[in-house]
Amino acid sequence: MAYSNSNEKHSATRFADLGVLPKRMLAPIEGYDKSPLVTLEEAVKPLIKIVPKVERNVFIVKQNCQEPEDDLTTDESA
Numbered sequence: 001m002a003y004s005n006s007n008e009k010h011s012a013t014r015f016a017d018l019g020v021l022p023k024r025m026l027a028p029i030e031g032y033d034k035s036p037l038v039t040l041e042e043a044v045k046p047l048i049k050i051v052p053k054v055e056r057n058v059f060i061v062k063q064n065c066q067e068p069e070d071d072l073t074t075d076e077s078a
Contacts, residue, residue, distance in 0.1 A: 040075045 040058050047054050061078040068077030 040078050 040062065041055070044051075044054050044058055058078070062074055065074050065077040068074060
């Protein structure tokens with residue numbers, strides 16, 4: 001939201017259009033926990049050609065996470 005009005009109550013909601021969900025059980029994603037930790041920039045490299053502006057978005061989100069809480073790194077917080 002771009003503005004705040006103290007006279008109005010707003011609640012943040014998130015939703016997703018998941019379409020038709022599969023009716024069969026899918027195998028879990030495994031092995032990711034054994035992969036080395038890399039920077040966010042390195043992690044999104046495979047997405048550069050298919051996700052518009054992903055590098056720009058990584059830059060912006062990291063700028064907004066310069067002082068992360070809970071002992072997280074900037075990459076973890078972003």
